Amino acid sequence: MSFSRRAFLGGGLAAPVTLRAGQVLTGAGLALPLAATRARAEPKAHSFQLGETEIIVLSDGGLSLPASTLAANVPDAERAAFLEANGHDPVTRASALNITLIRRGDALVLVDTGAGMNFFETAGQLADSFKEAGIDREAVTHVALTHAHPDHVWGIIDDFDESERFPNAAYLIGSAEWDFWMDPGFVANNPEALHSFALGAQRNLGAVAEKTERVGADHAVVPGVTMIATPGHTPGHMSxxxxxxxxxxxxxxxxxxxxxxSFAKPDWQPSTDQQPEIAAATRRQLLDRAATDGLMLIGYHLPWPGVGRAEAKDGAWRYVPAS
Ligand SMILES: [Zn+2]
Known part of the structure; x- marks a missing residue:
């Protein structure tokens, strides 16, 4: 079977690709009913300086998943007790969608494009957050994609009129990530639960294929902005x-x-990670580097605006929000 646009529109737009209020997506890619849904979020923008570079975090809204997706390899009671002890809802995991924009000289580099309008009713706010920040989407010069899950690439094209949301941008993505999702044999080679993800990835990435550069580790987008390999969440994930x-x-x-x-229990395996053991090794490596070198971090799904640092604590780590 080929993933032509026609097949996608004809066969899959209503379901299971599209999630509406009252559904959540499990790590396995299945839509499940969710008792409570969150109201549509307000557009938001948060900016600060890193030397001469301006960093702007834009909200794409948020989404909710069952808390069970946080740790597939841990008993329910243990996970729930840990979440409650740390002030989290033990049943539902609310995730922010924090999208980073980097202004450096003439370059305006967007990291990921948000979920678009077809993934979660509470997501798809990025265009409004650009307006809130007073920034024209046409001014984006580069889009660096961390990976091709729906909440990161389904915002490449506007489904309403099929236009590109960032028409003047060059795109960059890890070559391993591109090869995984764009594989013409994806359906035969991968579990059914991932098929709708692949349809959406192929539709969105396919629309910008000619302007997309597939990159290896340590690739400079512009001087001082480098894509590094952080695999495991997906095969070609990059930061x-x-x-x-x-x-x-x-x-x-x-x-x-x-x-x-992610910080205190790096070996817990979220069901949203496609290669759990590689993802855990990547987490430990990143956390060690972040704590040792005092790196500032921006997490796509950490509580808005997702800016903070990692501190070593009790043989693991702790997240310290910037403010
Ligand atoms: Zn995500």
Missing amino acids: VLVEDGGEQLLVLGDALTHPSV
Whole structure:
């Protein structure tokens, strides 16, 4: 079977690709009913300087998943007790969608594009947050994609009129990530639960294929903005390192996703990680580097605006929000 746009529109737009209020997506890619849904979020923008570089975090809204997705390899009671002890809802995991924009000289680098309008009713706010920040989407020069899950790439095209949301941008993505999702044999080679993800990835990435560069580890987007390999959440997941004025900021993507679990329990395996053991090794490596070198971090799913640092604590780590 080929993933033509026609097949996608004809066969899958209503379900299971599209999630509406009252549904959540499990790590396995299945839509499940969710008792409580959150109200649509307000557009938000948060900016600060890293040396001469301006960092702007824009909200794409938020989404909710069952808390069970935080740790597939841990008994329910243990996970629930840990979450409650750390001030979290033990049943539902609310995730922010924090999208980083980096202004450096003439370059305006966007890291991921948000979920668009077809994934969660509470997501798809990025265009409004651009307006809130007073920034024109046409001014984006580069889009660096951490990975091709729906909440990161389904915002590449506007489904209403099929236009590109960032028409003047060059795109960059890890070559391993591109190869995994764009594989013409995806359906035959991968579990059914991932098929709707692949349809959406192929539709969105396919629309910008000619302007997309597939990159390897340590690839400079512009001087001082480097894509680094942080695999495991997906096979070709990458993060973006920004260096200026002697300071370093790491835009994590989904290498660390929860303010307590990802830091204090790096070996717990979220069901949203496609390669759980590789993801855990990546987490430990990143956390060690972040704590040792005092890296500033931005987490896509950490509580808004997702800016903070990691501190060593009790043989693991702790998240310290910037403010
Ligand atoms: Zn994500």
